[in-house]
Amino acid sequence: MKSVLPILTVLAAIVVIWYGAAVGLNSKWTYDQAARAGQEVSFSQLLRDTMTQERPVLPAPHQVAKGLWEGVAGQKITSKRSLVYHGGVTFSATMAGFVLGAVAGILLAVGIVHNRAMDMSVMPWAIASQTIPILAIAPMVIVVLASLGIKGLLPKAIIAAYLSFFPILVGMVKGLRAPDGMQLDLLRTYNASGSETFWKLRLPSSMPYFFASLKVGIAAALVGTIVAELPAGATQGLGARLLSGSYYGQTIQIWAALFAAAVLAAVLVIAVGAVEKVVLRKMGMAR
Amino acid sequence: MPVIEAKDLNLTFQTNDGPVHALKDVNLAIEKGEFVSFIGPSGCGKTTFLRCIAALETPTGGSLTVNGMSPDDARRARSYGYVFQAAGLYPWRTIAGNIKLPLEIMGYSRAEMDQRVEKVLDLVDLGGFGKKFPWQLSGGMQQRASIARALAFDAEILLMDEPFGALDEIVRDKLNEELLKLWKRTGKTIGFVTHSIPEAVYLSTKIVVMSPRPGRITDIIDSTLPRDERPLEIRDSAEFLAIAHRVREGLRAGHAYDE
Structure with missing residues (x-):
């Protein structure tokens, strides 16, 4: 168990940095969209949007995990999408x-x-x-x-x-x-x-x-x-x-x-x- | 006829710093059943001479015969067993497997191998250790196993290059005693390289004192100690000390020449 803790700590740090980077990198698209529509973007809106874009610059970890899961378990293994x-x-x-x-x-x-x-x-x-x-x-x-x-x-x-x-x-x-x-x-x-x-x-x-x-x-x-x-x-x-x-x-x-x-x-x-x-x-x- | 006979043996190595005269005009005859020690400082050619006998080096002059043959023919006829400074056991083989190594190469049958392994393990007091791996044994036991490996086939000559050099003195004493017993039981001719004066005097029937630059023999001493009975205490006797003194004088003379 002792060896698991450091690994999890590092993993958690990577995930945190990754989320931060995803927000930063994907925010440009959100701002552009909002500017085109003549709207203001609040911080909570920004967070929500950068996590759920369909074609993000950097997908958030949970999006990748979901993609991986769907690719592995979401289809028949003979499917071209598997x-x-x-x-x-x-x-x-x-x-x-x-x-x-x-x-x-x-x-x-x-x-x-x-x-x-x-x-x-x-x-x-x-x-x-x-x-x-x-x-x-x-x-x-x-x-x-x-x-x-x-x-x-x-x-x-x-x-x-x-x-x-x-x-x-x-x-x-x-x-x-x-x-x-x-x-x-x-x-x-x-x-x-x-x-x-x-x-x-x-x-x-x-x-x-x-x-x-x-x-x-x-x-x-x-x-x-x-x-x-x-x-x-x-x-x-x-x-x-x-x-x-x-x-x-x-x-x-x-x-x-x-x-x-x-x-x-x-x-x-x-x-x-x-x-x-x-x-x-x-x-x-x-x- | 001597088992090993060297006449005017010379060996010069060509190195980048020019030729090195490793052996110069070495004359020596070793009779069957003798225990001969070679003693001298580093670079005196004692190991080189042993390697010449084993055909691991080729002399550049003079003649050398082993069992009446050239050293290389003697090697092909598997006339000698060689014990190196380090035990050199294969870590992936058990002790028994290591002793079988030469037997496999020499084509002994499986039954014969097992029987020989049993026999030589008893000879070196390692009965029951056949199934162990080398790392499970102490340094002294590993070296005994390597001696057993050299004894497993019927070579009449045993060449030993500082076999106990890396061991502490207490273990060394014990192994010296055992080696003498083994020699008595098997009647082999032994060539033994050492740095240690007491070891050489205690073991040998003949002590060859050598000195460096160029490597040569400065004295050959026939031991007056009894051949059959040599308890460790003999090392305190006047006779023993007299021989040791002569060896030391020989070594010193070799050095004086150098300086």
Whole structure:
């Protein structure tokens, strides 16, 4: 219970600031409307109005909560307005991209650790790949793949993988190199082969690094998927929901989709953390 | 024929600050069943020499044979067990799992592994601790487990690089006593690197005194202490003190040369 109180305090502070900001930012529209009608606005009227606008600059927390609630529970989950439906679309592409990215990251890391040529050549390219803004690349990937007749989940997954392989690559290279000289010497005295060294020493040593990088990687995969859903008029997914919201000035819809994405990210990271706990406990590395 | 024989052994490391002569003209023969200590200050090449025997370093001159083979062939034939300064147990394996590590690599059957684990755990007085994880054991017990790991396969040579260096003196005394018992029971040839004069004199049948820059042997002392019976109290005897004195003189001579 002790840990709940500080969290609630911070949350309450955020809500208070948010309400204040909503009043401030939305008041301009209220004043404009009143001026056009030649009316005066009292403070209580102002408060009421800024909380209930249909297209506020900044929706008040309860409006976002209502939008979120309606999106999640207010419709059938097969409805085009359901956040569960859109969330599900985004989730499946995120997972596909995450798995692709993880496999690519791990394979590249194994190559880098075992092959000198790859050690010298792969990392600069991997770093360069991350300096290119994903927003610039995503539309091109979508367009190119669409012209090849590939649509739907795969292009999004590829962009998600493009973002998520990097932290996993970096984490795994560090993890596979975690064993010190003494531990490698010990295996040398047993005349152990390279693959025995990998399976018995390097891979188990890398597990804590592996899970840390997976957490970063899965969040990156979600970002990549949402970015991939923005261009080319996608109609499904949280990214599409964000985009259509901004087309029509539906700020409440945008904020509801944003929060849905944040909740999804939290759930994904927590899920990876749970797997980590189980695996490390099974390995005897969690105390 | 000696188990380990070095003739005019030289090793020079090429570093950024120029060549470092780590071993210079080392001549030494170790017979089967001997307990040989290497003692000297840091940089005298005692650990380097042990690593040469284990084929973890490659000499740049002279000859070195282990069991009549080149060190690298001896390594491939798994002729020795090596105990490092730190226990280096895998945290994700139990004590028994750690001892099985070399056995798995060497392809022993499951039944044989279990039987050997049982045997070596008893040898180092850790019977019943097989299912524990390393972090559940004290530093001294971890180091005993690492010795058990080196004993699990049938290497006739045991190379130990300051295995008790990180332990306090009380634990060290006890482990020294146990190591002597173990040596007597198994009849292995032991090469033992240490910083401690009493430890070297108490354990060894032969003490090799080394000095730095360049790393070389300054004295080889054959111990006159009884081989079979060495209670801890022997360290107060005149004979023990005489040997310790000679070791100290050897160390000092090495330093005088330097200054």
